[in-house]
Amino acid sequence: MKTLHNSFESDGFVLTSIDHLINLARANSLWYLLFSTACCGIELMQTGGPRADLERFGSAPRAVPRQADLMLVAGTITLKMASRVKVLYDQMAEPRYVISMGSCANSGGLFQASYSVLHGVDRVIPVDVYLPGCPPRPEALLSALIELQNKVKKEKYLRKK
Amino acid sequence: MNTIGIYELLKEKTNVVASFQEVEGPTPSIYVRSDFLLEAMRFLKEDEELKFEILMNQTAFHETEDSKLFWHLYFDAPKDQDESHSHEELRLFWHLYSYTHYHRVVIESSIPIGNPVIDSVTSIWKGADWLERETYDLLGIQFEGHPDLRRIMMPEDWEGYPLRKDYVNPTAYQSIDNTPSEITRSFQPKGK
Amino acid sequence: MSAALKTDYLTINMGPQHPSTHGVIRFIIKTDGEIIHECDPDIGYLHRGIEKLAESVSWQGFVPFTDRVDYVCAMNANLSYSMAVEKLMGLEIPQRAEYIRVIVSELNRISSHAIAIGAANMDMGAFTPFVHLLREREHINDLLEMICGARLTYNYICIGGVNYDLPPGFKEKTLEFLDHFEVVVEQINRLISYNQIFIKRFANVAVVPPEMAMQYNLVGPNLRGSGVKFDVRVAEPYSIYPELDFDVPVGEGYEGTLGDCYDRYLVRVKEIRESIKIIRQCLQRIPGGEHKAVVKNVIKPPKGHIYFRTETPRGDTGYFIYSDGKTSPNRLKIRTGSFTAMSIIPEIAKGVFIADLVAIIGSLDVVAPELDR
């Protein structure tokens, strides 16, 4: 009993392996929200398309934030849109992840000097992976997804943070 | 029909106050005084020889003194009361096209920035509706007689008219901070 | 009895994040059950102030911005802007550059129509044809990437010509692709465009008579879908289009009334074939020589204004440029096809089903950034 107790106390074997399993499941089933605002949206489509095929990694597109785990912010976020992005993010259920795709979502990109463009989506929602490119090619998005998967696999869900 | 012909027809058949603008650029235009706009436009659309069924484009811009091209040509342009603003005005352009005769014309007009009111042409072309809303939104020109004049691009609670030359970018909107980041500032050329 | 029964309309907010609004467009619809009573489009969620930015960047520096005005057919947008500036400056460009411009913009037109058709299909619930079209579009992306190194936002056509010459092997690869695509697009048509369910969904829906189309200034395929035979490439010829032989397909009420969604859709399908024809001709005739005229690093077009329009996949895109002889435009206004196409929706979306609204957006081929700029 003591050993079991210990194993719960200090990231023991049981929790670690359960954690590992859950994380593996999560990483391989990152359903993404169909949320494309601008140019990157077309590359997002192409990534879901036959050549790159995002679904190989178990990522299915979802139209509803409630069922999505991953928000791919693809494109420029304007100030008018920013509050909507926040709402969408709030509607997603934990655990949720955000990939900021392309320069516009990263920092406002080439529209940074404009009066109506948000300087990066990280002003509204937390971002896990930043992906440069304008727009990034589909393979770049895949690499960002793999990066995120690696991040998810290292997470501690049951164990103490 | 070319612009000069249209201009002569306009002068001949109506009593619109207008002038023909020939500049070194590629496009000549007809300047119509703002209070005669509706009359001129209706004529241009309904005249059998002209038949401009299409309003291709409607736009405007804020003209400060230094950007003024040929203001001396406006022989009877409305004089602003305030001397200090005398050369600052909003210039409007209408680009018309005819699917019957395959010709086009540019109509221009100007209004003082202190009192930006002009007649709406929505009663002539329905397509002018959104174009005028956009012009209103971005430049603050009031179109009299427009059925539904409200902002179209910017949110309703937006302040100012972005395309005016003296517009300053806001640093925040609805509690969202939008000041340039540290990185951005470090990339700006010195002296800015 | 019915007078005593008071019913309210159901107000539904559609968008800005909605799978079928092609980007971020919001509709506030009032419905009576499934039937739309009133539809008010709320745009501007992607208004990036490109027109204001133009006033602060150099003339050449604005070309990449035009890419983002209409990213689905960036080459055409580049072409419109570059030609407008060239007209303003009175610049002559080499013949080879003209040919290359037409080739790339027609290739881009195909890929844009592929997206338009595919998106319309997807909105109707048919996902497979959309993905098939993406598969074919990928080949066009390959070709354009081979020319300029970018897949979507090309910055290829520049003021004075094109930025890079055609790479070796481009002609063969393009011809090979066209041979393939001509066959496959017909197959995809059999899969979806001639499908009875699809026709029933599109035919007789949201009829736009020619008069209404002109009133609202519909342009491009949307106008031609209403039966008006007008194409800027023919009516106000530019570049080398007068030398080329192609047809302008118009709507004829193929499966219903003239000017319905299906007409607009089929016009796009037919335009793909015309574009293939144009590219074949251009590849045959392309002359040698320079690909770019000599242009200074910093250009200052003379004072004056111009409104120049070219035929892009979403209708004619007009660039109004007002230059005061400085290093950047004083005012630049982009009149796009999506903008006018969108303004007609409140009129034609009265009394249709919610599902039809999706069909209308799909058939009008509205793209959000072009709408909001």
Added chain:
Amino acid sequence: MGGYFKNIKNGFQSVFEGLSVTMASMLVRPVTVQYPETDISSNETIQRSYKSTLMGMPENYRGVLGVNLETCTSCGLCVKACPIECIVIDTVKCDKTKLTDNSGNTVLNRFTQKEALKTRASTRFDINIGKCMFCGLCVIACPTRAIQHTNIFEMNRHNLDDLVIAFVPEEEKRAAMARGEEIEKEAAAKKAAKAKAAKEKQKEEKTDD
């Protein structure tokens, strides 16, 4: 009534056609290029493994910008060409030959190669990839082809600050700064000497009078 049966017939026919097309694409090999396993930057591997004329990335792909400082003259044309201020170059005046690090080795030997072109040394050459729009205008503008697009596209970062690439290494920067200061000092000293000489000359002239 004729329409009624025609609808039924057309319905069946279109379902038949549609099913045949999807069945055909089910039997044709998928065109998916399995990205992390397949090297997409090489045309040959893709063509060999997929038996098709699918193309990988072309050589002129516009990826992340790279700068060859050996040929860079710090002229600043790329900064001017960039419409969105995502390149920044800080320079110091430099006589190029005698830049040494703390241990006395010459670190900036690149300056010796193109002496004629080099009048400035860059102490900072940063590109903000998080803002860059990959338009290639700076590449077109560069007279020495020092700034180039690379084929790199996978630059994911967890932090936005990591997306700024600094091309001038820290020690080089320090050395150049120090050398620049030295030169400035020297120049100032020279100037002072000159001024002094001029003054003396003036004095002399005065005294001559």
Added chain:
Amino acid sequence: MESILLGLGLEEATAQILGAILKALIVLLFFVTVGGVLTWVERRLSGFMQSRLGPNRVGPQGFLQWIADGVKLVFKEDLVPDGADRVLFRLAPYFCLIGVFCTLVVLPWGSGIIIADLNVGLFYFISITSLVVIGVLMAGWSSNNKWSLLGGMRAAAQIVSYEIPVGLGLLVPILISGTLSMQGIMASQGWLPWDWMLFKSPFTVLSFFIFFVGSLAEANRIPFDLPEAESELVSGYCTEYTGFRYAVFFLSEWANLFVVGALTTVVYLGGGNLPGMISGLWVVSLLVFFLKTGLVVFLIIWIRWTLPRFRIDQLMKLSWKYLLPAAFLAFFGQALWMLLTWKLPLVQLAMAVLIFLTFLVLLYLFIKRVSVNIKEQKTSVNSPLPAEAGK
């Protein structure tokens, strides 16, 4: 099951209850597996239809993808939206689940393999699946979302109106077999194709068609997936659902797919009937059953990824104007046909063989069409390189 428990030394009453629970658990496990595997099958197949690969990373060929999805959904945050009717919102998915789950009771997996051979099996089947619509309607109403509400309403209208043609269409096999029992219907068919209910007469073909289309509509599959039309209603009635409850919806939808396939197999495709000499081998019978079910499921998935979606009025039109008259026609036609050929079994057999041959001809034409399409898709771009071809 009970005998094993009794053997363990338990009392009879306890053994009965425990046995029932164990049985239910086994069926539930089966249900979950089938639903899960079918999601993977559908994703892979749709991938191939779209020239892509589909999920292929988790496990061999991505086979364990459904487990990953399931685990993820179970461990996801559980949200009940503000303003939702909490009780109904929580209950709704289970109604859907029960509606599908309980049908497994009467499915004959092979000759003699059935949980409960009710004498009103088919009737039970039709009525218990109606629970699904209650669940959908509850979900749509309780979510406090207008899209959900519209989806729920659509679902109710659609399922209710398609139940009528389906019920009428199923009268034809009942007429022929003279029983409502599932085993009875299966037993009335043989193992040869022309002994199947499908090919017995032109009217059974019609009835099969009506039943098939109707079941597609009841299972909310394209072209009838209006309740969850992604491009119109975002995600329809399950717009606000997340985590575990969404998984339940998800599962019951795909399990429903299997149930539809199984019912089609039993009623129209001869079920797990085997030739006389090996009829005792229940494993083979089970295999045959699963093979046929698999084929029907494949057909449904195939149709789903080929066709666009109907509009709501067209959907109703199809049901009331096309399927309903056709169902009546099939019923009366079959009655007439049976009266006419009452004493002529040879004519019946000849008709069946004739219909089967027609089917084969159609299949041949179809395969020819497919080969043409393959050739078209392979033109130039997908052709092997000259260097490769030479080797």
